[in-house]
Amino acid sequence: xxxxxxxxxxxxxxxxxxxxxxxxxxxxxxxxxxxxxxxxxxxxxxxxxxxxxxxxxxxxxxxxxxxxxxxxxxxxxxxxxxxxxxx
Amino acid sequence: xxxxxxxxxxxxxxxxxxxxxxxxxxxxxxxxxxxxxxxxxxxxxxxxxxxxxxxxxxxxxxxxxxxxxxxxxxxxxxxxxxxxxxxxxxxxxxxxxxxxxxxxxxxxxxxxxxxxxxxxxxxxxxxxxxxxxxxxxxxxxxxxxxxxxxxxxxxxxxxxxxxxxxxxxxxxxxxxxxxxxxxxxxxxxxxxxxxxxxxxxxxxxxxxxxxxxxxxxxxxxxxxxxxxxxxxxxxxxxxxxxxxxxxxxxxxxxxxxxxxxxxxxxxxxxxxxxxxxxxxxxxxxxxxxxxxxxxxxxxxxxxxxxxxxxxxxxxxxxxxxxxxxxxxxxxxxxxxxxxxxxxxxxxxxxxxxxxxxxxxxxxxxxxxxxxxxxxxxxxxxxxxxxxxxxxxxxxxxxxxxxxxxxxxxxxxxxxxxxxxxxxxxxxxxxxxxxxxxxxxxxxxxxxxxxxxxxxxxxxxxxxxxxxxxxxxx
Numbered sequence: 001x002x003x004x005x006x007x008x009x010x011x012x013x014x015x016x017x018x019x020x021x022x023x024x025x026x027x028x029x030x031x032x033x034x035x036x037x038x039x040x041x042x043x044x045x046x047x048x049x050x051x052x053x054x055x056x057x058x059x060x061x062x063x064x065x066x067x068x069x070x071x072x073x074x075x076x077x078x079x080x081x082x083x084x085x086x087x
Numbered sequence: 088x089x090x091x092x093x094x095x096x097x098x099x100x101x102x103x104x105x106x107x108x109x110x111x112x113x114x115x116x117x118x119x120x121x122x123x124x125x126x127x128x129x130x131x132x133x134x135x136x137x138x139x140x141x142x143x144x145x146x147x148x149x150x151x152x153x154x155x156x157x158x159x160x161x162x163x164x165x166x167x168x169x170x171x172x173x174x175x176x177x178x179x180x181x182x183x184x185x186x187x188x189x190x191x192x193x194x195x196x197x198x199x200x201x202x203x204x205x206x207x208x209x210x211x212x213x214x215x216x217x218x219x220x221x222x223x224x225x226x227x228x229x230x231x232x233x234x235x236x237x238x239x240x241x242x243x244x245x246x247x248x249x250x251x252x253x254x255x256x257x258x259x260x261x262x263x264x265x266x267x268x269x270x271x272x273x274x275x276x277x278x279x280x281x282x283x284x285x286x287x288x289x290x291x292x293x294x295x296x297x298x299x300x301x302x303x304x305x306x307x308x309x310x311x312x313x314x315x316x317x318x319x320x321x322x323x324x325x326x327x328x329x330x331x332x333x334x335x336x337x338x339x340x341x342x343x344x345x346x347x348x349x350x351x352x353x354x355x356x357x358x359x360x361x362x363x364x365x366x367x368x369x370x371x372x373x374x375x376x377x378x379x380x381x382x383x384x385x386x387x388x389x390x391x392x393x394x395x396x397x398x399x400x401x402x403x404x405x406x407x408x409x410x411x412x413x414x415x416x417x418x419x420x421x422x423x424x425x426x427x428x429x430x431x432x433x434x435x436x437x438x439x440x441x442x443x444x445x446x447x448x449x450x451x452x453x454x455x456x457x458x459x460x461x462x463x464x465x466x467x468x469x470x471x472x473x474x475x476x477x478x479x480x481x482x483x484x485x486x487x488x489x490x491x492x493x494x495x496x497x498x499x500x501x502x503x504x505x506x507x508x509x510x511x512x513x514x515x516x517x518x519x520x521x522x523x524x525x526x527x528x529x530x531x532x533x534x535x536x537x538x539x540x541x542x543x544x545x546x547x548x549x550x551x552x553x554x555x556x557x558x559x560x
Contacts, residue, residue, distance in 0.1 A: 049228070
């Protein structure tokens, strides 16, 4: 797959490919964790990539509590994670 | 406004697609709702793109078999297919509500169906072990879904578990030139006696048998270290997994790694069938509940279950059971199908015999093989194995009492990630049958809903909501 579009993650432009989910694009770009666990504060990451585990919850296009693995990337889509940007 | 649907199908994987196609061919009108952005379920996720890309097609191997035909079935004029539809509620009277994609109207929609087919598929069985909440640890299915989306995880990968999917994913990772450092097999060195007794079943399905032999041979010649009879799995690291320790035939081992993918089979996704209060039975071979259904897959008046959501069988069994359910549902609304049913039933029986062999070959590992007292069982609420044990000792009988005592199953995933473990762990402690232990009750909304989804898109309302003070913390 070729990288054809750009999503914006916490203000940072991130390349993504057509047909990827937001969660897959974030993992491809190096995000290991999508933010702190609401209870423990430990880094939280997706486990299932298919809508079951809720480890990929984030804000997508202003909508809170979105499951990033169930949303396909679109050019200009915005994500708010609160997790550190990968080095 | 409540819409009317002649046949409403939930799920657009192999079973749902076959059900919709069969019912449409019989002349019924179908509303097909699917949570995913693209049709095909998990097994055929992104297949429409792969089939047009020779390199991707080759890497996928034969796991896309049947996808092209099934996806083409969606073009039938009688099928109204809606992607990105999240089911919120369903009633035994077949009234279904869902959050649809934004289209200018209210996002919460509702339909009254004459016939309802549930084809909600499977999820991977969560395998709790110390460190399984660390980033970098995921299901083998998740890793395979990344591959299907063109993402090859960087770094050193370790696969742990057993079953057909982990073997297939291993071969696909090798084709994608990923760095697989070790294969940790939960299974014993020799197949269990039960599997040998069922070996006749696999011979009834020569294609599946050949597939299995090819996968096992690919692993054998690959040079990847294979450790057998693996237990005491534990992931270590601070912000992500850095090392995996485990036992294998009495020895303790340690492997540095960046990604750990675990798999111990898949289990039916029963959120919707539980919400509908359908009867469920515990399958001791697959160690999971599945909805009980009649010969044509009718589970309650006007409600059919098909595919892996009705009991794990894989894509081929899903397709056959979906077609049977679709035809039966169409007949129930006065659109009888032609006479292909007897062939489908015979084929389904043959495939099920082969499945019995797989079930015997890959018995799920006992929870005690990997669990420690500190292992979180409920990931959302961070409830550990020992907290659940203490609740049971204090008189919490069954998963729902344990939930009240500990909050296990109360987080955002609504018990999807701990439900199967809760039943098994309580059964282990009390020595009761899992069927008697029961399962978590599932209530609407089936997934978290935003209050704005209930409201019409009125600019005044939106402004009023923005002005409204947040409730006191």
